Amino acid sequence: MSGLAPTVDLPIRKATPGCDDIPVLRERGQREVFCGLTGIVWLHRKIQDAFFLVVGSRTCAHLVQSAAGVMIFAEPRFATAIIDDRDLAGIADVNEELDRVVSQLIARRPDIKLLFLVGSCPSEVIKIDLKRASERLSQLNQPRVRVLHYSGSGIETTFTQGEDACLAALVPEMPAAAAASDGGLIVVGCLADVVEDQFIRIFGELGVGPLQFLPPRRAGELPEIGPDTRYILAQPFLTETARALEERGAVRIAAPFPLGIEGTLAWFEAAAEPFGVTAATVARVTAPAVARAKRAIAHYRPMLDGKSIFFFPDSQLEIPLARFLSRELGMRLTEVGTPYLHRGHLADELALLPDGIVLSEGQDVDRQLDRCRDASPDIVVCGLGLANPLEAVGITTKWSIELLFTPIQGFDQAGDLAELFARPLNRRTRLEV
Numbered sequence: 001m002s003g004l005a006p007t008v009d010l011p012i013r014k015a016t017p018g019c020d021d022i023p024v025l026r027e028r029g030q031r032e033v034f035c036g037l038t039g040i041v042w043l044h045r046k047i048q049d050a051f052f053l054v055v056g057s058r059t060c061a062h063l064v065q066s067a068a069g070v071m072i073f074a075e076p077r078f079a080t081a082i083i084d085d086r087d088l089a090g091i092a093d094v095n096e097e098l099d100r101v102v103s104q105l106i107a108r109r110p111d112i113k114l115l116f117l118v119g120s121c122p123s124e125v126i127k128i129d130l131k132r133a134s135e136r137l138s139q140l141n142q143p144r145v146r147v148l149h150y151s152g153s154g155i156e157t158t159f160t161q162g163e164d165a166c167l168a169a170l171v172p173e174m175p176a177a178a179a180a181s182d183g184g185l186i187v188v189g190c191l192a193d194v195v196e197d198q199f200i201r202i203f204g205e206l207g208v209g210p211l212q213f214l215p216p217r218r219a220g221e222l223p224e225i226g227p228d229t230r231y232i233l234a235q236p237f238l239t240e241t242a243r244a245l246e247e248r249g250a251v252r253i254a255a256p257f258p259l260g261i262e263g264t265l266a267w268f269e270a271a272a273e274p275f276g277v278t279a280a281t282v283a284r285v286t287a288p289a290v291a292r293a294k295r296a297i298a299h300y301r302p303m304l305d306g307k308s309i310f311f312f313p314d315s316q317l318e319i320p321l322a323r324f325l326s327r328e329l330g331m332r333l334t335e336v337g338t339p340y341l342h343r344g345h346l347a348d349e350l351a352l353l354p355d356g357i358v359l360s361e362g363q364d365v366d367r368q369l370d371r372c373r374d375a376s377p378d379i380v381v382c383g384l385g386l387a388n389p390l391e392a393v394g395i396t397t398k399w400s401i402e403l404l405f406t407p408i409q410g411f412d413q414a415g416d417l418a419e420l421f422a423r424p425l426n427r428r429t430r431l432e433v
Contacts, residue, residue: 024341029364032385033314033339034063034401035154036162037120039190041068042404043166044077046190047215049113052078053105054152055098055128056120067401077112079105083122094128095136102137106145113144114219116166119151146219148173158339160237160316160404163190167214171244174214174225183228184210185271186250188242189235192407193217198289199410202268205285208275214241225250232271234258234409236349237316239342256348258409259317259417260324261293266348289411296415297328300422305330307425310372312382313337313363314400321381321403323352329418333357334375337368379425396428 037060040052054060061080068076081101083094098117106112115137117130134149141147150165151157167188177183185208187199196213203211212223214231223229227249233242236257246252255270256263269282283290309331311318318338325331335358343350353359360368365386372380372395379396380386387397398421408417 025358025360027360027362027364027367029362030366031158031339031363032312032365032383033154033363034067034159034383035121036152036157036159036165037064037118037154038067038159038401038404039152039162039166040064040078040118042190043163043215044068046193046217047114047219048217049111049219050077050116051105051109051112051114052116052118053102054078054080054118054120055083055123055130056080056118057083057122060120060122077109083126083128094126095133098128098133099137099140102141102147106141113146115141115145115147116169117147117149118162119149119153121153121155124151124153124155146173158314158316159401160235163235164238164240167238167241168244170215170222171225171241171248174222174248177224177226177229179226182210183226183230184212184224185253185275186212186214186223186225186229186231186245187271188214188231188233188238188245190215191234191409195407195409195413198412202286202289203271206268206272206275206277206282208272208277230274232267233345234267235317236320236342236345237340239340239345242345254348256323256352257320259320260328260414261290261297261411262327262352263320263324263349264293264409264411264414265290286411293411293414297418299415300418301329303422303425304418306332307378308332308334308375309421310334310375310377310380311336311338312365312368312372312380312386312400313339313360314381314383315403316340317400317403318381319346319349319353322357323349324417325421326354327352328414329421331421334377335360335368335371337361337363339363379421396424398424 037054044052064078081098117134119130130149134147138147148169150169152162214223216222225248229250230253231245231250232253232255242252253270256266258264258267269279272282316338318336322333322336326333337360341361379398380390381398381400384399387399390397407413
């Protein structure tokens with residue numbers, strides 16, 4: 001067996017005054033984004049005894065099934081209650097039809113412990129009251145199944161807000177912590193199991209705890225919450241969830257997000273500080289993981305260093321990704337667009353962005369396409385709806401939705417995250433040859 005490769009020192013750029021106080025270009029026009037139903041793809045994999053029932057159209061059903069890449073006869077833990085002409089014409093009682101579908105579903109799937117009724121554009125347009133329906137169905141099926149609801153509608157939202165709405169619906173169900181409890185830490189945001197296991201191991205070595213995750217892997221394992229509970233966001237798009245947690249007394253720990261070496265290390269330092277763990281201890285515990293991450297990233301830096309990148313607003317991951325690509329891989333940021341900018345949650349990230357970039361919030365797709373063509377970037381991060389047209393005119397793209405389907409948080413995923421951006425450029429180079 002060969003020994004470990006030597007540690008590679010990566011030139012992370014020094015902190016600059018950043019762009020936390022520069023003007024933001026705010027745009028309100030035509031948008032090109034998926035709806036919040038897309039979040040069901042990763043949420044149903046995370047909460048292993050939950051079922052997601054979309055109340056929507058056949059288009060909703062096709063979207064979720066196609067995004068998940070799962071054939072319906074495989075009986076995944078999601079489905080669509082189709083709103084048809086009889087419902088729209090008032091011939092059938094929508095609530096009676098929904099009760100019937102839910103009863104059949106629960107009888108067929110005894111493994112379900114938590115059922116989400118997920119609203120869609122059609123269900124909101126015709127004003128189906130899923131809140132009242134979930135309360136009624138929850139009373140009928142307790143204690144076997146708990147029924148909650150949230151909106152996955154794409155009306156004035158973007159696709160990652162589906163996770164935010166889902167987690168916000170779970171917060172009122174979280175049990176109250178005992179009065180004598182020391183609070184502990186809740187990591188908030190859907191993480192792949194492999195990432196969560198790594199975080200559990202590191203927090204365990206740091207002595208930080210009790211440690212809980214939202215969402216949990218099982219519906220019956222919701223975190224306890226109280227006035228002494230601290231939480232840290234693992235995803236930057238959980239505005240409503242954060243508000244709901246704070247209404248129940250939890251306190252947010254401000255930090256950059258755990259993408260890349262710098263972000264992950266700062267995230268652990270911030271999470272550990274309220275528990276009396278010093279930055280030096282965090283550095284010592286994470287040193288092996290940091291060394292592995294440096295070796296992994298060093299392989300991709302020559303391919304990405306000096307390359308320009310343009311972010312269309314899509315996932316709300318754009319600002320942490322821009323920080324990682326700029327400071328650890330040497331990429332040049334032309335424009336960083338994000339659907340919604342929460343300055344409070346992203347303050348630490350904004351301070352680490354370089355000067356001179358265009359930072360935009362919202363979308364006017366025609367104007368942004370013009371700016372993208374003028375900038376002529378080496379790679380563009382965008383949604384699927386824009387990727388093919390841009391590729392057709394010779395612009396290399398990366399699908400933003402892939403960054404939600406792939407484990408990218410933490411030290412051991414830093415190399416995989418860098419590869420996601422190197423791969424399209426490498427493919428373009430090979431095609432040109």
